[in-house]
Amino acid sequence: MRFLKINILVIFLLSSCSLAITKDFTEANVELSNYKNPYFSNVFKDYVYKANIEVYGYEFSGILIIKKLATQHHRIVFATEFGTKMLDMELNKEDYTIHFIASELNKKILVNTLKKDFRILLQEDILVNKTFKNEYFNVYQSNNKNRLNFYFVKKEHNCLEKLVNTSKIKEKVIFNFKSNECKMAEKILIEHKNLKLKIELKAF
Amino acid sequence: MFRMLFTFLLLTTTTIYSQQVMTPKEITDLKKNVKIVAQKTTTINSDFDQFKHMEFLSDAIKTSGKMKFKAPKLVKWSYTKPFQYSVVFKEGNLLINNEGKKSDVNIGSNQLFQQLNQLIVKSISGDMFDETEFTMNFIKTTENYIVTFNSKDAELKKYIKQFILYFDKENYTVMEVKMVEPSDDYTHIIFKNRIENQTIKDEVFKN
Numbered sequence: 332m333r334f335l336k337i338n339i340l341v342i343f344l345l346s347s348c349s350l351a352i353t354k355d356f357t358e359a360n361v362e363l364s365n366y367k368n369p370y371f372s373n374v375f376k377d378y379v380y381k382a383n384i385e386v387y388g389y390e391f392s393g394i395l396i397i398k399k400l401a402t403q404h405h406r407i408v409f410a411t412e413f414g415t416k417m418l419d420m421e422l423n424k425e426d427y428t429i430h431f432i433a434s435e436l437n438k439k440i441l442v443n444t445l446k447k448d449f450r451i452l453l454q455e456d457i458l459v460n461k462t463f464k465n466e467y468f469n470v471y472q473s474n475n476k477n478r479l480n481f482y483f484v485k486k487e488h489n490c491l492e493k494l495v496n497t498s499k500i501k502e503k504v505i506f507n508f509k510s511n512e513c514k515m516a517e518k519i520l521i522e523h524k525n526l527k528l529k530i531e532l533k534a535f
Numbered sequence: 536m537f538r539m540l541f542t543f544l545l546l547t548t549t550t551i552y553s554q555q556v557m558t559p560k561e562i563t564d565l566k567k568n569v570k571i572v573a574q575k576t577t578t579i580n581s582d583f584d585q586f587k588h589m590e591f592l593s594d595a596i597k598t599s600g601k602m603k604f605k606a607p608k609l610v611k612w613s614y615t616k617p618f619q620y621s622v623v624f625k626e627g628n629l630l631i632n633n634e635g636k637k638s639d640v641n642i643g644s645n646q647l648f649q650q651l652n653q654l655i656v657k658s659i660s661g662d663m664f665d666e667t668e669f670t671m672n673f674i675k676t677t678e679n680y681i682v683t684f685n686s687k688d689a690e691l692k693k694y695i696k697q698f699i700l701y702f703d704k705e706n707y708t709v710m711e712v713k714m715v716e717p718s719d720d721y722t723h724i725i726f727k728n729r730i731e732n733q734t735i736k737d738e739v740f741k742n
Contacts (some may be wrong), residue, residue, distance in 0.1 A: 377592045381618045392620070392633050398591050406591050412598070412620050413612070414587045414714065414722030415694055430718065433694070452699065535617035 352495060352502060356463035356470055364423055366457040366471045366482055368491060370508065374399045378515070380532035382409065386441075387527045393417065395532060397453070398444045405453050408492060422449055444528065448521060451480060451496050468492075478503065488513050557673040557680065565673070565680050566664050568707045579604040581729040585614075588721045603725070607742045608656045623742040624656070630742040637742065658700055658712055669698075679711075680704060693717065 371378055378397040384390070396408040403424040410416045419430040427446055436442075457480070461472040471482040475496065483493035490513035494506040502524050509518035521530040540599065553618075557565070582603050586595040600614040613621035623630040625663040629640040657663035664671065669684040694716065701711035715721040 377594060377596070379596055381620075384632060387739065390633075390636075390638060392631075394587070396589070396592070396596065397698075400591070408589065410587065412614055414585060416716060416720070419718075430717075533618070 337482070352497060353463045353470060353472075355463045356468070359462045359464045361459055361462050363462070363469075363471065364459055365458050366473070366484070367481070368453075368455050368457060368494075368509070369514055370491065371397055371399055371453050372455050373406065373514075374401070376515070378382060378534070380534050384530040385527070385529040399453075403453075403455065405449070407449055413472075418445075420446070420449075422446065422453065445528065448530075449493065451475070451504065452519075452521070454480075457482065491516075541635045554674050554681075555676075557675050561675065561680075562673045565682075565702065565707070567732065569664075569702065572707045575732075576604075577606050577732050578735045579729060579731055580733055580735060583727070584725045586723040586725075587720075588723065590718070595723075603735055604656070605735050605737075609737075610656055611740055611742065614678055614737050621742055623740045625740060630740075632742045654698060658698065660708055663698075663700075675704070678704060 347511055376399075377521075380395045380397075381392070382395040383392045393409055393411045396406075396410070398406045400406055400421075405422050406417070407420045407422060408416060409418040416431055417433040418436055419432070421430065427442075429442070432442070437487040457471065457473045459471045460474050463470040467486055469484045469486060471484065472515065473480045473482070477498070479497045479499070481493075481495045481497065482491060483495070484490065485492050486506075490508075490510055492508055493509070496504040496506075504524065505522045507518075507520040507522075508516040510516045515534065517534045519530075519532040521528075521532075525527070545679075579602070583600060583602050585598045585600075587598075588595045596662060598614050598618075599616040600612065602613075603609075603611045608624070610624045611621060613619075619632075619634050619679075621632045631638045631640060654663065657665075663669075663684065664682075668687055670687065671685070672683040674681045680702040682700050682702065684700070686692045686698075695714045696717050697713075697715040699713035699715065700709050701713075702708065702709050710726055712724045713721050714724075
């Protein structure tokens with residue numbers, strides 16, 4: 332009996348938490364089975380950002396460069412303002428190559444976190460599993476291994492404004508975008524909920 | 536085909552003729568004159584353009600700013616375009632002003648930053664012909680003496696394998712610096728509007 336009560340409580344908590352992100356939205360039919368994230372999709376463009384990073388109270392800054400080499404294949408470089416390369420990584424759908432990493436950054440947890448963040452940020456073709464709607468947004472839910480990604484697309488300009496990576500019960504990483512023409516994100520803010528890590532990107 | 540071959544030969548011949556290895560006497564004179572000029576230089580105020588070249592990019596990334604130097608070793612780099620960011624190298628510390636947000640970083644324990652700082656100071660003053668730290672190659676063109684400094688330090692070499700300094704042939708000042716990474720990607724800094732020995736107040740280096 333006690334076991335049943337705990338189970339009911341867990342199910343209640345899980346279901347109430349899992350609804351939190353879409354609580355102001357109603358589920359709709361999946362009209363769009365594939366959503367295309369437009370922000371890093373142009374193979375001819377060098378995406379260059381001034382980056383400010385806060386990690387566990389430490390702050391540092393530099394230049395982040397992202398280049399699409401092919402579908403689901405990007406080169407990512409983080410360098411100091413002086414141009415000294417600190418991280419040079421190539422990311423495919425399944426694997427990755429580190430071309431260079433400064434010894435200060437060469438920590439497994441940091442590399443894995445950045446790898447996961449960039450995979451989410453740079454994923455272009457998204458398989459939609461569920462759709463939610465309200466007056467202003469279409470929200471596309473996509474399964475991402477044992478996690479979920481929610482794409483908040485503003486109806487007015489069909490502009491991706493927010494991307495939230497969640498576990499089954501809570502938000503893990505939030506990506507906020509500001510874009511003038513919805514083709515390139517001029518500003519990006521990446522905030523982790525379970526790590527003290529914040530990445531602020533401004534295009535130039 | 537013949538035209539292509541001719542063009543190729545013409546270009547390579549031009550390159551060979553436009554870059555010549557310096558004679559031992561020219562090298563000795565260059566070192567001597569650079570040192571004389573460096574000793575006379577109390578301050579430098581210069582604009583600069585920085586280009587980051589990477590093999591996979593369509594275009595080099597351009598940033599611009601101002602560099603101020605005050606002998607013996609105060610240096611301030613201010614990036615003004617496309618963002619505001621300045622760094623003062625002062626007594627083992629980096630004083631950073633990142634778009635109005637100020638922070639100090641102690642670089643005393645960071646050997647790499649110390650070495651980079653020393654190289655920056657020495658490259659500005661032109662006094663970096665140190666055979667214990669670098670192997671050097673000297674070439675000349677019609678406009679420049681070009682000295683390639685190959686790092687001997689294993690840790691520094693992981694980040695920058697070569698510093699290439701372009702000296703003005705007439706006044707022996709550094710006009711351009713190239714910092715080449717092991718991958719051959721490089722950062723190219725071009726100085727312009729250089730003014731020497733004009734008073735620069737110490738307050739400038741407070742950041």
